[in-house]
Amino acid sequence: DGGITQSPKYLFRKEGQNVTLSCEQNLNHDAMYWYRQDPGQGLRLIYYSQIVNDFQKGDIAEGYSVSREKKESFPLTVTSAQKNPTAFYLCASKGGALNSPLHFGNGTRLTVT
Amino acid sequence: RKEVEQDPGPFNVPEGATVAFNCTYSNSASQSFFWYRQDCRKEPKLLMSVYSSGNEDGRFTAQLNKASQYISLLIRDSKLSDSATYLCVAIMDSNYQLIWGAGTKLIIKP
Numbered sequence: 001d002g003g004i005t006q007s008p009k010y011l012f013r014k015e016g017q018n019v020t021l022s023c024e025q026n027l028n029h030d031a032m033y034w035y036r037q038d039p040g041q042g043l044r045l046i047y048y049s050q051i052v053n054d055f056q057k058g059d060i061a062e063g064y065s066v067s068r069e070k071k072e073s074f075p076l077t078v079t080s081a082q083k084n085p086t087a088f089y090l091c092a093s094k095g096g097a098l099n100s101p102l103h104f105g106n107g108t109r110l111t112v113t
Numbered sequence: 114r115k116e117v118e119q120d121p122g123p124f125n126v127p128e129g130a131t132v133a134f135n136c137t138y139s140n141s142a143s144q145s146f147f148w149y150r151q152d153c154r155k156e157p158k159l160l161m162s163v164y165s166s167g168n169e170d171g172r173f174t175a176q177l178n179k180a181s182q183y184i185s186l187l188i189r190d191s192k193l194s195d196s197a198t199y200l201c202v203a204i205m206d207s208n209y210q211l212i213w214g215a216g217t218k219l220i221i222k223p
Contacts, residue, residue, distance in 0.1 A: 031209050033211075041215065042200070042213055042214065042215035042216055043157075043200070043213045045211075048209065050209050088154070090156055090157075094209070094211075098144055098145050098204065098206070099145045099162065099204075101147050101159045101162065102147075102157075102159075102202070102211065103159075104156040104157055104158070105156065106155075106156055107155070107156045109154075
């Protein structure tokens with residue numbers, strides 16, 4: 001079955017450590033996105049990529065980095081520069097047609113102590 | 114003013130009732146619209162696309178009003194399992210920019 005896989009589901013890190021969240025899709029989608037969601041809040045865009053080897057900052061990119069070396073993969077690194085990294089992180093992808101919806105992975109819940 | 118606005122709720126509705134909520138958008142470049150459902154601590158899941166001609170799927174009806182720049186979601190004969198947060202999203206004509214509403218929380222009570 002086609003879909004988006006995020007791993008791990010839960011991640012625990014100590015403050016000061018960088019951590020990388022995995023996102024893989026086999027939907028053959030060009031566009032991929034990373035969102036952050038805090039409790040009771042909406043989705044905030046961290047980074048997005050329209051095509052391999054290209055990505056753009058979203059609204060809250062500070063303290064995060066991404067790469068897009070393969071169409072299928074869009075990993076997100078949460079660096080120690082991110083002040084409040086504890087959150088629910090959602091990866092998504094989108095097909096090329098204007099009326100194509102976004103498909104989400106199951107999310108990674110990151111806790112930094 | 115936010116580009117896409119939703120009443121955060123919560124909407125407390127008795128089981129079996131009909132409930133409707135809107136999502137207004139300010140950018141006329143918005144071209145495509147969708148409703149998503151998000152359960153607590155889960156990822157958003159696509160509920161339905163929104164067309165100006167209307168879109169019905171069982172108990173759910175979505176509508177787009179371009180002149181007034183809002184989309185609506187109507188849920189008939191609500192079930193306990195409809196309790197969730199409903200998110201709307203507008204896709205700009207650039208095709209890759211998406212603007213999300215913050216969500217409307219719906220609670221269906223027995």
